[in-house]
Amino acid sequence: MTDLSAIGWRWTPADLDPAWRALMQAHPQARPARIVEQHRSGYRVAEAPGQAFPAESLPQWQRAGSYRKGDIAPEERPAVGDWVLVQGASPDGLRMVALLPRFSAIKRGAAGEHYRQQVIAANIDTAFVVCGLDGDFNPRRIERYLLLVSGHGVQPVVVLTKADLAVDVTVAQQALRGLQVPHVMLDARSPDAAVALAPWLQPGQSVVLVGSSGAGKSTLTNTLLGQARMKTGAVRARDARGRHTTTHRALLALPSGACIIDTPGMRELKPTGEEDVSESFADIESLAEQCRFRDCLHDQEPGCAVRAAVASGALSEARLAHYRKLRQEVDAAARSRAEKVAARTGAVRSPGQGQHGRH
Ligand SMILES: Nc1nc2c(ncn2[C@@H]2O[C@H](COP(=O)(O)OP(=O)(O)OP(=O)(O)O)[C@@H](O)[C@H]2O)c(=O)[nH]1
Numbered sequence: 001m002t003d004l005s006a007i008g009w010r011w012t013p014a015d016l017d018p019a020w021r022a023l024m025q026a027h028p029q030a031r032p033a034r035i036v037e038q039h040r041s042g043y044r045v046a047e048a049p050g051q052a053f054p055a056e057s058l059p060q061w062q063r064a065g066s067y068r069k070g071d072i073a074p075e076e077r078p079a080v081g082d083w084v085l086v087q088g089a090s091p092d093g094l095r096m097v098a099l100l101p102r103f104s105a106i107k108r109g110a111a112g113e114h115y116r117q118q119v120i121a122a123n124i125d126t127a128f129v130v131c132g133l134d135g136d137f138n139p140r141r142i143e144r145y146l147l148l149v150s151g152h153g154v155q156p157v158v159v160l161t162k163a164d165l166a167v168d169v170t171v172a173q174q175a176l177r178g179l180q181v182p183h184v185m186l187d188a189r190s191p192d193a194a195v196a197l198a199p200w201l202q203p204g205q206s207v208v209l210v211g212s213s214g215a216g217k218s219t220l221t222n223t224l225l226g227q228a229r230m231k232t233g234a235v236r237a238r239d240a241r242g243r244h245t246t247t248h249r250a251l252l253a254l255p256s257g258a259c260i261i262d263t264p265g266m267r268e269l270k271p272t273g274e275e276d277v278s279e280s281f282a283d284i285e286s287l288a289e290q291c292r293f294r295d296c297l298h299d300q301e302p303g304c305a306v307r308a309a310v311a312s313g314a315l316s317e318a319r320l321a322h323y324r325k326l327r328q329e330v331d332a333a334a335r336s337r338a339e340k341v342a343a344r345t346g347a348v349r350s351p352g353q354g355q356h357g358r359h
Pocket residue numbers: 161162163164165186187188189211212213214215216217218219220263264265
């Protein structure tokens with residue numbers, strides 16, 4: 001395995017995305033590197049496991065991201081997991097010359113009153129939605145995470161930790177019934193966890209861990225790193241810059257050949273408006289197809305298959321309520337997003353619309 005492939009590079013010149021190839025041809029002096037950390041002060045990139053070297057940004061990525069006409073939107077700048085082209089020598093002379101278009105991204109709406117997207121991780125194959133089977137277990141939070149990570153080419157997997165504790169897993173199983181995503185129950189401290197998750201940890205795969213604080217993400221990462229963790233530590237200890245291994249947690253190479261991106265626990269998970277609620281709640285959508293009325297609101301209508309499922313216990317009332325809530329949130333975010341897109345492209349608005357805007 002080469003240095004680059006240990007951090008997720010899996011393309012040969014023959015199967016390279018044409019857009020990537022064109023950018024590489026346009027920058028013959030440059031070479032690929034992966035963004036492993038993003039800070040206020042700038043980015044750090046790696047060309048091999050265990051690295052995190054500062055790399056100078058393009059000037060247009062240094063200005064605050066905005067949706068003004070001609071500006072680069074926040075979600076169009078590099079984020080952790082992105083592949084970029086760099087020139088110059090590490091440790092201090094690297095500069096980025098191009099961002100290679102992403103094949104997938106996990107995003108959320110940034111906190112605050114103004115619409116803004118935030119990329120959590122880019123070029124990811126699988127998202128592990130980590131949740132403890134202890135008091136942390138919360139099906140609504142899992143649904144929200146799944147909504148945000150689904151689509152955009154990312155495979156979600158629900159990873160339920162703390163299965164070793166004497167917990168009643170039937171409650172969890174019941175709650176996850178409608179979800180059409182794989183779920184795995186495990187003890188995050190046990191080496192068996194790596195076996196259970198092996199299907200998503202094949203060489204060249206990139207996985208991101210999301211989930212609330214205390215769910216077991218760090219524990220799971222350490223288990224998956226196994227022996228390699230100590231090796232990484234030794235490499236870092238010899239590093240002249242003397243930084244600690246823990247600061248490199250953003251993107252780690254696993255012994256399985258996959259690489260993993262750890263994210264800090266996120267308190268607020270606002271949709272961007274691009275999510276597909278129907279996909280995340282496919283169980284409810286398919287029930288709705290059996291309602292007598294095409295425009296059934298699943299309220300008081302006769303012949304409502306959704307209410308019937310709730311009555312029979314096949315569908316939980318709480319999941320149905322959450323589906324409605326998330327649908328409203330996504331619709332509202334989609335409207336804000338459409339406004340930004342219109343403002344940016346300078347689309348002609350219908351008369352009156354501009355004056356009545358909230359700006
Ligand atoms: N028994 C048991 N304990 C676990 C398991 N997974 C995590 N823990 C414990 O739960 C606590 C929190 O785990 P962490 O791995 O630190 O959680 P985290 O998701 O990384 O939390 P943040 O770093 O705050 O986002 C630790 O004390 C772990 O030892 C598990 O599968 N079984």
